[in-house]
Amino acid sequence: MPAIEVSGLKKRYGEIQAVDGTSFKVEEGEVFSLLGPNGAGKTTTIEILEGLRDKDAGTANVLGLDPWKSGYELHRKIGVIPQGFKFLDYPTPREAVSYYADLFGKKVDPDELLKRVILEDASNVWFQNLSGGQKQKLGMALSLVNDPQVVFLDEPTTGLDPQARRAVWEVIRKLKGEGRTVMLTTHYLEEAEELADRVAIMNHGRIVAMGTTDQIESKFGSGQRMVVKGSEDLLKYLRENTKLQVEGERGEVVIFLRDKADAMAALGAIEESGADWGDLTVKRDSLEDVFLKLVGEAGTVEKGAG
Amino acid sequence: MMSFSLNRMLSDLKIYGRSSLRSREGFFFTLVFPIILILLFGAIFSGGGVSQATVYVQNHDAGPVGSVFISVLNSTSNNCSDSSGAGLCMRPVPADLNFSQYLSSRSASDGIVIPANFTLAYESGEKVNVTVFGNPSSTTSAVVSGIVAEVVNEFNVRGATGVHQVGIAPRTAVASNYKYIDFLVPGLIGFAALTSPMFAMVNMSSTYRRDKVFKLLSLTPLTKTEWLLSKIIWYIGTTVASFILMTAVGVYAFGAHITLNWGIGVFLLLGPFFFVSLGMLVGTVSNSPEAASVVGNLVTFPMMFLSGTFFPVSSMPKYLQTVAHVLPLYYMIDGLNNVMIYGNFGAAYFDMALLLVISVVVFALAVKFFRWRED
Numbered sequence: 001m002p003a004i005e006v007s008g009l010k011k012r013y014g015e016i017q018a019v020d021g022t023s024f025k026v027e028e029g030e031v032f033s034l035l036g037p038n039g040a041g042k043t044t045t046i047e048i049l050e051g052l053r054d055k056d057a058g059t060a061n062v063l064g065l066d067p068w069k070s071g072y073e074l075h076r077k078i079g080v081i082p083q084g085f086k087f088l089d090y091p092t093p094r095e096a097v098s099y100y101a102d103l104f105g106k107k108v109d110p111d112e113l114l115k116r117v118i119l120e121d122a123s124n125v126w127f128q129n130l131s132g133g134q135k136q137k138l139g140m141a142l143s144l145v146n147d148p149q150v151v152f153l154d155e156p157t158t159g160l161d162p163q164a165r166r167a168v169w170e171v172i173r174k175l176k177g178e179g180r181t182v183m184l185t186t187h188y189l190e191e192a193e194e195l196a197d198r199v200a201i202m203n204h205g206r207i208v209a210m211g212t213t214d215q216i217e218s219k220f221g222s223g224q225r226m227v228v229k230g231s232e233d234l235l236k237y238l239r240e241n242t243k244l245q246v247e248g249e250r251g252e253v254v255i256f257l258r259d260k261a262d263a264m265a266a267l268g269a270i271e272e273s274g275a276d277w278g279d280l281t282v283k284r285d286s287l288e289d290v291f292l293k294l295v296g297e298a299g300t301v302e303k304g305a306g
Numbered sequence: 307m308m309s310f311s312l313n314r315m316l317s318d319l320k321i322y323g324r325s326s327l328r329s330r331e332g333f334f335f336t337l338v339f340p341i342i343l344i345l346l347f348g349a350i351f352s353g354g355g356v357s358q359a360t361v362y363v364q365n366h367d368a369g370p371v372g373s374v375f376i377s378v379l380n381s382t383s384n385n386c387s388d389s390s391g392a393g394l395c396m397r398p399v400p401a402d403l404n405f406s407q408y409l410s411s412r413s414a415s416d417g418i419v420i421p422a423n424f425t426l427a428y429e430s431g432e433k434v435n436v437t438v439f440g441n442p443s444s445t446t447s448a449v450v451s452g453i454v455a456e457v458v459n460e461f462n463v464r465g466a467t468g469v470h471q472v473g474i475a476p477r478t479a480v481a482s483n484y485k486y487i488d489f490l491v492p493g494l495i496g497f498a499a500l501t502s503p504m505f506a507m508v509n510m511s512s513t514y515r516r517d518k519v520f521k522l523l524s525l526t527p528l529t530k531t532e533w534l535l536s537k538i539i540w541y542i543g544t545t546v547a548s549f550i551l552m553t554a555v556g557v558y559a560f561g562a563h564i565t566l567n568w569g570i571g572v573f574l575l576l577g578p579f580f581f582v583s584l585g586m587l588v589g590t591v592s593n594s595p596e597a598a599s600v601v602g603n604l605v606t607f608p609m610m611f612l613s614g615t616f617f618p619v620s621s622m623p624k625y626l627q628t629v630a631h632v633l634p635l636y637y638m639i640d641g642l643n644n645v646m647i648y649g650n651f652g653a654a655y656f657d658m659a660l661l662l663v664i665s666v667v668v669f670a671l672a673v674k675f676f677r678w679r680e681d
């Protein structure tokens with residue numbers, strides 16, 4: 001049984017169709033990342049799965065439970081960091097963890113848990129005086145108090161410095177190592193690339209691409225291409241003497257590679273041309289290129305396949 | 307499935323109580339501010355203890371008894387020239403002057419008038435009244451009425467017939483032995499029971515929603531009822547604390563007369579129960595923290611001044627007294643007055659019953675409308 005199963009999910013706020021028929025599955029132990037621009041519907045989707053919002057249509061299932069109807073039961077099995085996590089102003093992280101442990105009726109050593117999220121240095125600082133990253137780490141710690149099977153992290157690293165971000169990544173990797181299922185939303189593509197087994201790109205409430213980053217890149221990207229510095233002559237030579245698809249761009253020649261044979265042919269042809277060339281690289285659309293292509297108008301124009 | 311857990315409620319109480327004590331504003335408004343108020347109002351209206359006060363006496367009586375009455379009165383008070391001593395100074399007023407005008411021209415409120423038929427009535431055993439002018443919120447008025455009452459008593463005992471012929475006709479308001487501070491102590495306990503829960507709950511219910519703290523809590527086994535009860539218990543605690551502080555200051559600094567009994571405890575429970583629930587309801591039905599604070603103030607401020615907090619309701623104009631009777635805080639303060647000052651439990655039971663009913667209703671509404679999560 002998948003840990004999370006969503007199909008045809010819809011949610012509307014007045015005029016805005018925030019979630020417009022999304023379907024996906026997350027297997028147990030998988031790290032699944034929702035990517036998407038502001039307002040894509042990521043938080044709405046994740047809050048429906050956490051049982052914080054009701055859906056308009058479709059089905060949602062987390063650990064075999066309907067999150068809205070069986071929220072109280074589900075909440076003992078999941079951990080959550082809401083977007084922009086905030087807590088009471090005055091408790092310290094240690095007190096907050098003990099409080100959560102009491103609420104869940106779990107025996108937890110606050111210091112050990114705070115160490116796990118690398119917050120032991122600030123365990124006695126009032127919440128209002130913690131830095132943004134420390135607050136986020138406390139959110140992480142609280143989401144783990146009940147030893148959850150599924151963890152929902154809504155933009156856990158937004159606003160963090162690179163070091164703190166890496167610390168949070170480390171924690172997420174540990175969660176995966178422990179066999180927990182993680183659903184993560186983020187604006188940072190490298191975060192998804194770094195952590196997620198599978199990624200779904202969401203735009204206007206719909207999932208526009210889903211799979212491993214490799215799958216998405218090869219399906220929606222423009223494939224591998226060889227780029228060499230070279231003159232018009234080189235471009236002309238390649239066009240006349242090979243079947244390769246080539247293009248010229250600001251003193252560069254771009255050769256699209258469909259397979260390994262194309263690469264060999266290209267190298268041979270460049271050498272044979274006798275033209276001047278240098279700086280040979282092989283590129284391929286990154287997840288970011290694909291993301292911009294799929295969700296942003298700007299992306300389609302500038303980074304188009306042409 | 308969803309059941310009540312004492313442990314969860316207590317751990318919520320623990321973290322909330324700690325937070326409140328750490329919050330400077332919370333600490334100030336809950337415990338320090340009411341003390342400042344009692345010191346301030348106590349000092350203003352009791353004039354820093356009993357000093358010499360002038361009482362004007364007008365004798366319309368042609369016979370001897372009026373003069374005797376006045377000389378007895380004089381014997382209870384100080385020599386007017388002895389300005390160092392505390393006490394009353396009786397000053398005669400010529401019988402042909404309008405007494406009320408005379409008092410107001412001197413900005414005085416305390417006076418005694420002996421009627422023309424005093425001797426006649428006394429000797430024939432008929433009922434007759436001595437009129438006592440006074441201001442109910444002033445300490446000296448209370449002292450004057452007290453003294454007149456004693457003298458009247460003495461006269462009635464001396465009267466051979468054994469019938470109580472001489473009575474007191476109070477003017478303006480109650481002529482009793484109660485002092486302003488006696489009213490101020492219950493009034494300010496009510497003030498404390500109103501303000502700190504109301505402001506805290508209105509603020510909390512709206513900011514917790516904005517900051518998604520309620521959503522966060524909804525993801526734990528804590529229930530709304532446990533959460534709300536822990537707030538009620540906390541504010542019962544702060545109200546009891548302010549009762550202790552206020553009573554101590556009232557009694558030791560201003561000599562307030564207060565009777566301690568179980569009835570006080572009932573009001574110290576019901577007041578915070580009601581106002582925590584009301585604050586929660588107000589914060590819940592408002593859609594932003596700003597709106598909540600406006601509505602909260604609209605509800606709180608009239609109650610703060612018109613329920614007998616700073617002045618006895620009986621000293622207010624009739625139409626304001628009518629307003630006071632629809633304010634819930636009135637019933638808490640009225641009840642506290644009944645049990646702490648008058649020992650009038652019959653009236654207090656009514657206040658208790660009324661408070662209990664509206665508290666249960668408002669609590670139920672607050673729990674009903676207050677949502678951890680959204681649709």
Ligand SMILES: Nc1ncnc2c1ncn2[C@@H]1O[C@H](COP(=O)(O)OP(=O)(O)OP(=O)(O)O)[C@@H](O)[C@H]1O
Pocket residue numbers: 013016018036037038039040041042043044045083
């Ligand atoms: N409670 C609400 N009432 C009305 N509109 C809402 C509400 N919550 C979200 N929306 C709208 O629904 C859309 C999706 O919002 P959502 O928060 O799910 O986006 P998101 O993908 O999480 O965005 P972000 O990356 O900025 O967090 C947005 O247009 C938003 O304005």
Ligand SMILES: [Mg+2]
Pocket residue numbers: 042043044083154
């Ligand atoms: Mg979001």
